Amino acid sequence: YSNADRLVRLINDILDIEKIEAGKLSFQFQKTEMASFLTRAIEDNRAFAHERGVEFNLVQPTEEFWAETDPDRMAQVMANLLSNAAKFTPEGDAVTIWAEKRGANIRISVKDSGPGISYEFRKQIFSKFAQADSSDTRKLGGTGLGLNISKAIVKAHHGTIDFESTPGEGATFYFEIPLLEEETNKPDAERSEGVVARILICEDDLDAANLLSLIISEMGYETVICASAAEAKAAIAKENFAAMTLDLSMPNQCGLTLIRELRAEERTSDLPIIVVSSDAEIGRTELGPQAVSVVDWLEKPIDINRLRNGVSNALAKSNSDVIRILHVEDDDDHIAIVSSLAGEAGFIDVAKSCVEAEAFLTAHDYDLVILDLGLPDGRGEELLPMIRRSSSVPPQVLVFSIEDLDVPYWPKVDSALVKSRTTNNALSDKIRALLSRSVYRRDITIADA
Secondary structure (H helix, E strand, C coil), X not given: CHHXXXXXXXXXXXXXXXXXXXXXXXXXXXXXXXXXXXXXXXXXXXXXXXXXXXXXXXXXXXXXXXXXXXXXXXXXXXXXXXXXXXXXCCCCCEEXXXXXXXXXXXXXXXXXXXXXXXXXXXXXXXXXXXXXXXXXXXXXXXXXXXXXXXXXXXXXXXXXXXXXECCCCCEEEEEEEEECCHHHCCCHHXXXXXXXXXXXXXXXXXXXXXXXXXXXXXXXXXXXXXXCHHHHHHHHHHCCCCEEEECXXXXXXXXXXXXXXXXXXXXXXXXXXXXXXXXXXXXXHHHHHHHHHCCEEEECCCCHHHHHHHHHHHHHCCCXXXXXXXXXXXXXXXXXXXXXXXXXXXXXXXXXXXXXXXXXXXXXXXXEEEECCEXXXXXXXXXXXXXXXXXXXXXXXXXXXXXXXXXXXXHHCCEEEEHHHCCHHHHHHHHHHHHHHHHHHHXXXXXXX
């Protein structure tokens, strides 16, 4: 098992190296509050440290630091620095992590109490397959690629990475990336109207609740955690929430029953709900037609990017001017791809079957429908007549499937792409072009009216 695990890590690192050298390592930048980011990175790697009898100690920053980062790629950098520090720190000792302002940059430092870096090894420490001692690979499980990959990621953030070390006295690895300007430090939710949206987290697992809270807080929203359906209902009775996340396996009351109750009440009939549960897909099926009233159904463990998109979609849902997209697709990987490419453009509903798509088309008007042809309960082409008559301004239709669209259906769609022959950039460009056309047509219709 250990050998297989090491092989997987090695393969993933080599693939990243290939992407770096080809200039194809992708990044999705966003405003990131660095204290919350560090807390999550440490929690993600704490189990690894405990295996080696080492503790991670975070020195909490005395002020907020905001930077433009790709959180997932930066988490990769932190995982490399933290795991290296844990490997070389003697059992019973601690690794110290802190953040500090350095001019226009923020510096993140990770200090261990290991043997330090020898003078002979310093010049090649950020090189590929660098190991101070060839036995380190077998004894400590490293691939010798982590620091090389980290350097490339930090460089893509317009930053630098380096270390300080005295042999026999440990080492401090650090990286610096630019801070955001003061006027842009505050998140959009706070800058826009001076009021921060509040999200209710209904989750009885404390670790999962804290992780959800961290992710949502990083987006600039306040969170309230409730450990049961009864607590959630009491909180909703006291104040209005912009949205809520919901675990279906709650003590005393099933999450599906809570959804039905909330939808039956006029005050909460339109409350955006994101299900985050280990049995999300089962619950989606059991809820039946009402499943279309849920913003998204996320399986645990949490897909962070999809959660962020879900929260953004939930908060955009009440805006009648927002662009609406219906994605008819039953493959979770392609759902995630489209969500990452089009999530910022507008609100996305996901239908995993013909029946769900029909329910969405009955309930809402859309600017764009992205349609897969092979669905569990029928063919995507069967939906085309309903799509075309679903609103006064018919949506643009993009077929995105593993197979070519048959010639007779060409006049009924605006574009068609085959998954295996379409890059992410090409798909993104096509989505944006069709949305621009759709919004133009909608605005012209409104002006004429």
